[in-house]
Amino acid sequence: MRQKSIGEVLRTAREGRGWTFVDLQRITKIQAKYLQALEYNDFDFIANSDVVQSILKAYAEALELDADVLLDAYETNSLVKYYEDGEEELRSSELKRSYKVRKRKKNSYLPLIYLLLATGLIIIFVIYIVHSRLKNRASITPTTTSYSIVEQSVSEASSGTETSSTEQAQSNSTSSSSSATENVTISGSGSNIVATLKTVTYPVEVTVTAKNTTSWISLSDTLLEGGVTLTPDNPTVTTTIEEGVTSTTLILGVVKGVEVSVGGQKLELSALTADTGSITINFEQ
Incomplete structure (x- = not known):
């Protein structure tokens, strides 16, 4: 951006067209001395301010300049601000770039x-x-009640039949969280219980039955480790625990309606109060 006086702007435009004051006098019908006074910024040579503005406007229009800009500079007694060739396009480009940057920052x-x-x-x-x-x-109200089961085992000798029954041993103590029988002890509650079997003989047979329900089950360290689904049409599955396995976990997808027998002994599952549950079965010899 540059700044020039009114006279410099007029002279530059006139010389750019190759005109003389005589040419301008013929075009504007204004005496050359008044036109020359404007180029010299000698506005006092023209007594009346209105006449100055009238001559300035005619001079600017003849040179195809913006008369309003020149009149404003005359009224405010200031220099004329203008852009040289290409500078205004550069200014416009910078403004657009600045706007894009601000917009990009905003976004x-x-x-x-x-x-x-x-x-x-x-x-x-x-x-x-x-x-x-x-x-x-x-x-879910937790319970710490443990259950004991009295089981009866019957064994037959090769020489004859010998029947022995185990006697119930139960302790009713409010300070005890679990109770045990001679062969099976159940402890725990909620979604997991622990069944401990004593004096087991390998292989141990495990049978799971689903009565009038459908339940997915799996038993670790057995052929059922990958899981199987029990249905009313296929309600029972049996597998064996081989020697060397001291603990296994039975997962029940549905607890209600499922019965579990280990080594011929039915486990009490009433402590499993959740919809799904697991039974950790420990074996002791």
Whole structure:
């Protein structure tokens, strides 16, 4: 951007066209001395301000200049601001580039806002899930009652039949959290119980039966480790625990309506109060 006086602007435009004052006098019908006074910025030579403005406007229009800009400079007694060839285009390009940069900076906040919103939604979702699970877990009344089972085993000798029955040994103590019988001890509650079998003889046969229900089950360290589904049409499955296995875990997809027998002894499952559960079976010799 450059600054020139009114006279310099007029003289530059006139010389650029190759005109003389005589040419301008013929075009504007204004005496050359007044036109020359404008180029010298000698506005006092023309007594009346209105006449100055009238002559200035006619001079500017003859040279195809912006008369309003020159009149404004005359009224404010200031220099004329203008752009040289190509400078105005450069200025426009810089303004556009500046606008794009500001717009790009403004848009750069949008991904951050979206990220914060997504993070907030994820946190709210996780809090909701945790709260729901804690609420469901609190609604189940825990129990520490242990159960003992009296089992009777019958063995036959090769020389004849010999029957022996085990006698019940039960302890009723409020300070005890579990009770044991001679062969099987059940402890735990909720979704997991522990069954401990004593004096076992390998291989140990395990039978699982689903009565009027459908349940997926699996038993570790056996052929059922991959899982099998029991249905009313196929309600029972049997497998064996080989020697060397001292502990196995039975997973029940559905607890209600399922019966479990280990080594011919039926396990008491009433301590499993959850919809799904697991039974850890320990073997002692």
